[in-house]
Amino acid sequence: xxxxxxxxxxNSIAAAAGLAVxxxxxxxARQSVxxxxxxxxxxxxxxxxxxxxxQSIAAWSSSGPELNQVNAISPDPDADAWLYAIGSLYGASExxxxxxxxxxxxxxxLEAAPRGEYFAEVxxxxxxxxxxxxxxxxxGGGTRISRSTDSGVQWSTILTMPEGCVPSxxxxxxxxxxxxxxxxxxLVSPDAGVTWSEPPNPFTESMKLTAAxxxxxxxxxxxxxxxxxxxxxTWTGAxxxxxxxxxxxxxxxxxxxxxxxxxxxxVIGAGFQCGGVYRSTDGGVSWTPTALTGVYVTDVRxxxxxxxxAYACASYIAGILPRGGAWKSGDGGVSWQNLxxxxxxxxxxxxxxxxxxxxxxxPQGVFVLTSRKTRVTRPK
Numbered sequence: 001x002x003x004x005x006x007x008x009x010x011n012s013i014a015a016a017a018g019l020a021v022x023x024x025x026x027x028x029a030r031q032s033v034x035x036x037x038x039x040x041x042x043x044x045x046x047x048x049x050x051x052x053x054x055q056s057i058a059a060w061s062s063s064g065p066e067l068n069q070v071n072a073i074s075p076d077p078d079a080d081a082w083l084y085a086i087g088s089l090y091g092a093s094e095x096x097x098x099x100x101x102x103x104x105x106x107x108x109x110l111e112a113a114p115r116g117e118y119f120a121e122v123x124x125x126x127x128x129x130x131x132x133x134x135x136x137x138x139x140g141g142g143t144r145i146s147r148s149t150d151s152g153v154q155w156s157t158i159l160t161m162p163e164g165c166v167p168s169x170x171x172x173x174x175x176x177x178x179x180x181x182x183x184x185x186x187l188v189s190p191d192a193g194v195t196w197s198e199p200p201n202p203f204t205e206s207m208k209l210t211a212a213x214x215x216x217x218x219x220x221x222x223x224x225x226x227x228x229x230x231x232x233x234t235w236t237g238a239x240x241x242x243x244x245x246x247x248x249x250x251x252x253x254x255x256x257x258x259x260x261x262x263x264x265x266x267v268i269g270a271g272f273q274c275g276g277v278y279r280s281t282d283g284g285v286s287w288t289p290t291a292l293t294g295v296y297v298t299d300v301r302x303x304x305x306x307x308x309x310a311y312a313c314a315s316y317i318a319g320i321l322p323r324g325g326a327w328k329s330g331d332g333g334v335s336w337q338n339l340x341x342x343x344x345x346x347x348x349x350x351x352x353x354x355x356x357x358x359x360x361x362x363p364q365g366v367f368v369l370t371s372r373k374t375r376v377t378r379p380k
Contacts, residue, residue, distance in 0.1 A: 060342050060360075060367045065098040065107040068365040074124040074132075075352045075359070076151070083350075083359060084110075084132055084152065085366055086119040095119045097134050099152045103357045104368040110152035114139070123169035125178075126211065131192060133178065135167035143167060143182055147193050158193035161185070170209035170217045173231030179217055181207045186219065188232040199233050202226065212253040220251045225284045239284025241265070245274035249298050251284075254332065256305040259283045262333045264297030264312055272296065272321050277312050279333045290329075292336040296321045299348045300333075304355045308332050313360055316345035326360050326369075341367060 067087035076082035081103040088095040095118040097111040113119055116139035125131035130151045136144050145159035145167060165182040172179045176192040184203040189196045205221035212218050212227070218238070219226045223246055225239040239261075241248045247267035254260035261284050266275035276293035277300060280286060295314035303309025310333040314324035324345025327336040341360055348361035358369040 060339075060369050061105075062365040062367045063105050063107075064365050065096070065100075066109070067094055067096050067098075069363040070361040070366050071347055071363075072120065072122045073348050073350045073359050073361045073366060074122045075350050075357070076124050077126045077353055078128045080352045080354045080356065082151075083352075083357075083366070084122045084124055085361065086122050086134070087365075088118055090118070095136070097122055097132075097152060097155075100366075103352075103370060104359060104366045110148070111146070111155045117144075120166045121168065126171055127175060129175070133169050133180075133193075135165075135169075135180075137164045145180060145193070149192075158189075159187065159196060161187075165206075168208040170211055170232075171215075172217070173215065177231045179209060179228075179232040181209050181219060183207075186232055186235075190231075201235050202237070203235075208251075210252055213255060213258045216253075216258065218251065218253055220248055222247050222249075225251065227283075239280070242278040242287035242289070244278070244287070244289055245276060247274075249296075250300045252300050252302050254302050254305075260332065262300045262302070262310060262312075263287065264300040264314075266296035266298070266314075266321075268296070268320065275314070275321075277333060277336070290333055290336065292327055292329075294322060295324055298324075298346070301349055301351055302332075303351050304353065307355060309351070309355055311349045311351060311358060312336070313341070313346035313349040315347060321345075326358075326367075328358075339369065343367070 065087040067089045069088045070085050072086040074084045083100045083104055085098045087098050093116045095113040096109050097119055098107045099110045100107050113136050117136050119134055119136040121135040123133045132148045132152050134146045141164055143161045143165050144157055146155045147158045148155045161182055163183055168181040170179045178189045180187045183206045186201050187196050187198050207219045207221050210218050217228045223241045226235040227238040228235050245265040247265050248263050249266050250264035252262050259281055261280040263278045267273040275296040277290045277297055278287040279290050297312050298315045299313050301311045308330050310329040313326045316324040326339045326341040328339055329336050343362050343364050346360040346362045350359045356371045360367045
């Protein structure tokens, strides 16, 4: 069975990263961009997804970063054109946290991992304060959590764990709380990583974290969903995976309605079993399939509150998964439009605070789709 690297069910971030490349492009990590483009042209369309979804030609662009196998992105909550990304070259054992101040047109290398260590996740604190967190796995094993308090200029190690995992982050209680999930563990810090505790939790599978309105944190695994209203101190069951495709790869909560959830799903067994986006209006108790189906959806996102915008991306493995891509919804995830991402798939999708910039993380770099500003002319 092929395992999704973002569920953390692999022994190392390096292995997860290599698998991530396969999930997004169906190619070896060392394959050139030109060869990947050829694979893109030859890749079959997902008939189920493309028959049901209107097509559009979107003006995506990409300018790196230099280490262009990108597996994580996080927009800055204060500066609309600022973006953080994890870029690696797995064949060369190199991995870097990058920052862009101009919507992914140019990049600065902010923090390079020691050779053989790979960054796997980056998280810009949604409360601002110039705080950025990153997770990596040293060559000798375990997981290292790093923090910057100056928008990525300087970094320090704030936590190490013996398990090698792809960590997941969420803002905790107050202005400084932070929660980190690693496999079935959930560690809580009240002071931005200075001190840590590990309250008991009911998790029985590898979990990831996402935010909900009112300071609530949602933890989800492939089959289960939990909520915490006290910054990760306690957790209560909140739902389960859609019965139509019981494998949650990504879950997000509508920032304007805590009961509306989107789940990106995908199951691989003896080949591709199912996948798509499901929608819940009762907090994850029940699910309805949306128009986006027949693809392996690795990430979903809501746009700014009140806009009805939502985004999804899907990955591709040649001979196993149907062609992936990126999609947008204007009605909260009910219907979807194909954004025609110019590569065979993406692992992560993100949107800037204003909704103007949409980013897709791929092993050919970060692709960005920027909406044009509306120009108002005063009547003569």
